[in-house]
Amino acid sequence: MKSEGLDLLNNHFLNKGTAFTKEERKENKIEGLLPPFVQTLDQQVEQAYENYNAKETFLAKRMYLMDLFNENVTLFYKLFSEHVNEFMPVVYDPTIADTIENYSHFFLDPQNAAFLSIDEPEDIKAALQNAAKGRDIKLIVVTDGEGILGIGDWGVQGVDISVGKLMVYTAAAGVDPKSVLPVVLDVGTNRKELLADDLYMGNHHQRVTGDKYYNFVDKFVETAEDLFPNMYLHFEDFGRSNAANILNKYKDQILTFNDDIQGTGIITLAGILGALNISKEKLTDQVYMSFGAGTAGAGITKRIFDAMVEEGLSEEEAKKHFYLVDKQGLLFDDTEDLTPEQKPFTRQRSEFSNADELTNLEAVVKAVHPTILVGTSTQPGTFTEPIIKEMAAHTERPIIFPLSNPTKLAEAKAEDLLKWTNGKALIATGIPVEPVEYNGVTYHIGQANNALVYPGLGLGSMAVNAKLLSDGMINKAAHSLGGIVDPTQPGAAVLPPVSKLDEFSMTVAVGVAQQAIDEKLSNATDAKKAVADLKWEPKY
Numbered sequence: 001m002k003s004e005g006l007d008l009l010n011n012h013f014l015n016k017g018t019a020f021t022k023e024e025r026k027e028n029k030i031e032g033l034l035p036p037f038v039q040t041l042d043q044q045v046e047q048a049y050e051n052y053n054a055k056e057t058f059l060a061k062r063m064y065l066m067d068l069f070n071e072n073v074t075l076f077y078k079l080f081s082e083h084v085n086e087f088m089p090v091v092y093d094p095t096i097a098d099t100i101e102n103y104s105h106f107f108l109d110p111q112n113a114a115f116l117s118i119d120e121p122e123d124i125k126a127a128l129q130n131a132a133k134g135r136d137i138k139l140i141v142v143t144d145g146e147g148i149l150g151i152g153d154w155g156v157q158g159v160d161i162s163v164g165k166l167m168v169y170t171a172a173a174g175v176d177p178k179s180v181l182p183v184v185l186d187v188g189t190n191r192k193e194l195l196a197d198d199l200y201m202g203n204h205h206q207r208v209t210g211d212k213y214y215n216f217v218d219k220f221v222e223t224a225e226d227l228f229p230n231m232y233l234h235f236e237d238f239g240r241s242n243a244a245n246i247l248n249k250y251k252d253q254i255l256t257f258n259d260d261i262q263g264t265g266i267i268t269l270a271g272i273l274g275a276l277n278i279s280k281e282k283l284t285d286q287v288y289m290s291f292g293a294g295t296a297g298a299g300i301t302k303r304i305f306d307a308m309v310e311e312g313l314s315e316e317e318a319k320k321h322f323y324l325v326d327k328q329g330l331l332f333d334d335t336e337d338l339t340p341e342q343k344p345f346t347r348q349r350s351e352f353s354n355a356d357e358l359t360n361l362e363a364v365v366k367a368v369h370p371t372i373l374v375g376t377s378t379q380p381g382t383f384t385e386p387i388i389k390e391m392a393a394h395t396e397r398p399i400i401f402p403l404s405n406p407t408k409l410a411e412a413k414a415e416d417l418l419k420w421t422n423g424k425a426l427i428a429t430g431i432p433v434e435p436v437e438y439n440g441v442t443y444h445i446g447q448a449n450n451a452l453v454y455p456g457l458g459l460g461s462m463a464v465n466a467k468l469l470s471d472g473m474i475n476k477a478a479h480s481l482g483g484i485v486d487p488t489q490p491g492a493a494v495l496p497p498v499s500k501l502d503e504f505s506m507t508v509a510v511g512v513a514q515q516a517i518d519e520k521l522s523n524a525t526d527a528k529k530a531v532a533d534l535k536w537e538p539k540y
């Protein structure tokens with residue numbers, strides 16, 4: 001049915017606001033509902049950007065942008081595309097963490113999401129249909145809110161991460177916003193403050209676990225697959241005890257992706273390859289230490305391990321290059337409470353004369369002399385000066401990636417890492433960081449955030465209707481980010497800049513699409529054309 005009159009103005013996918021021409025206004029029964037002057041999209045962008053700049057805080061800017069999105073999707077993305085670098089930290093991480101923590105109090109609009117409650121599993125189908133409103137959904141981002149960034153369990157309030165991740169898909173890779181659906185699975189929350197808050201908008205009970213939980217996830221996956229058969233299903237910020245289980249259950253059956261495990265693995269491998277391109281060292285010579293071996297930490301470890309095997313090491317040899325440190329300290333084969341993902345990378349006590357003392361990062365760094373240290377621990381400031389100096393004393397160009405998000409949880413600041421290592425550290429951070437001046441050199445800091453790859457990976461997979469997301473496609477994405485930064489420049493970043501996100505998302509998309517074709521996971525024939533055909537642009 002054709003939208004007209006106020007319905008048209010209230011349809012944010014179709015609304016052009018003051019850019020409706022005189023003819024369109026007549027034709028669609030909106031004459032007299034707008035100020036008479038017809039604006040161009042560029043004029044609307046100029047006006048919106050003026051308003052945006054008048055807001056003083058990131059939070060106020062974000063709220064303005066969400067209002068704009070709810071009003072006019074085309075204008076929102078046109079504005080976003082012109083200021084990607086500036087808007088990313090506002091629309092996405094770290095500001096998104098503030099809106100998640102305060103969601104029930106800030107609430108104005110459900111942002112087109114589907115809210116699926118474990119107490120009403122019979123409503124899943126209707127909820128997805130209501131939210132899709134007849135649209136052909138090709139991409140869902142779903143969360144259950146248990147492991148939001150590093151800030152933990154926020155129940156239904158985690159829905160904003162689904163909304164934000166989808167906005168990045170469109171801004172970075174041109175995924176058509178009409179084809180996407182944010183979803184939250186409300187299975188309860190264990191956060192006491194939320195349960196005690198009358199204004200909390202989710203189910204006021206503890207998280208449901210076990211079979212009931214997994215059956216609910218199953219029912220959601222089946223129903224979504226049924227309703228939207230060509231869909232790419234992106235899981236985000238599930239808790240440590242569920243994320244890998246869910247991925248392992250579905251990855252060989254449907255086109256699905258876990259961002260924290262796979263996306264983070266890809267971007268971290270890409271960052272390490274970028275760092276080695278600067279230091280001219282080999283991956284297979286590195287000693288890798290993961291600090292915080294949870295969903296992301298173990299996912300990254302597996303990806304780097306696979307890359308070492310691909311570069312010629314046997315699995316047995318490759319394993320010797322890895323050390324996992326978690327709450328218990330260095331993880332040994334007899335450590336209690338190991339997760340299934342940690343087990344393959346544990347060490348033996350007999351390797352060390354002081355194994356019993358290896359219960360904190362400092363002791364382990366002293367004993368092991370890592371060349372790469374990646375932080376996904378959620379513990380701020382844990383990459384301390386003595387630890388970093390110890391690491392730097394044994395390796396010429398230490399590769400140090402404090403990846404915990406949001407900003408307040410980062411293991412270290414780039415500026416400090418450069419100071420403590422005399423400018424030698426090769427750094428990437430999870431959140432965006434301004435360039436650092438040190439000893440007359442401007443150091444550009446790469447952002448190892450999965451947002452740099454998941455949009456291209458998704459677009460490429462969707463463009464060729466890939467049956468599955470294979471290791472080969474994931475690997476291709478990790479190797480697609482090289483060649484943009486000039487590694488010979490002093491202070492060069494280990495990853496390409498976010499300002500070129502739209503450009504390299506296309507490289508990732510085409511590479512991934514081609515890989516799917518080569519692996520016979522797709523019937524398409526022309527990867528480039530398929531990607532170009534699916535790409536949406538914000539214009540009237």
Ligand SMILES: NC(=O)c1ccc[n+]([C@@H]2O[C@H](COP(=O)([O-])OP(=O)(O)OC[C@H]3O[C@@H](n4cnc5c(N)ncnc54)[C@H](O)[C@@H]3O)[C@@H](O)[C@H]2O)c1
Pocket residue numbers: 147148149150151239240259260264267291292293294295296297325326327328375376377378379403404405406409429430431448449450451
């Ligand atoms: N940059 C990125 O793209 C990216 C992607 C995913 C996750 N992350 C960040 O990584 C962090 C972890 O996310 P996750 O999804 O893996 O969470 P998680 O809960 O699965 O993992 C966190 C791990 O840290 C461990 N830990 C907690 N306290 C510790 C301590 N004192 N010492 C050592 N280890 C400790 C936990 O036991 C757990 O294994 C978050 O801050 C998240 O924002 C970043």
Ligand SMILES: O=C(O)C[C@H](O)C(=O)O
Pocket residue numbers: 093148149150237259260404405449450451
């Ligand atoms: O959301 C981000 O910024 C990256 C990542 O998925 C995370 O959980 O921290």
Ligand SMILES: [Mn+2]
Pocket residue numbers: 149236237259260
């Ligand atoms: Mn995440």
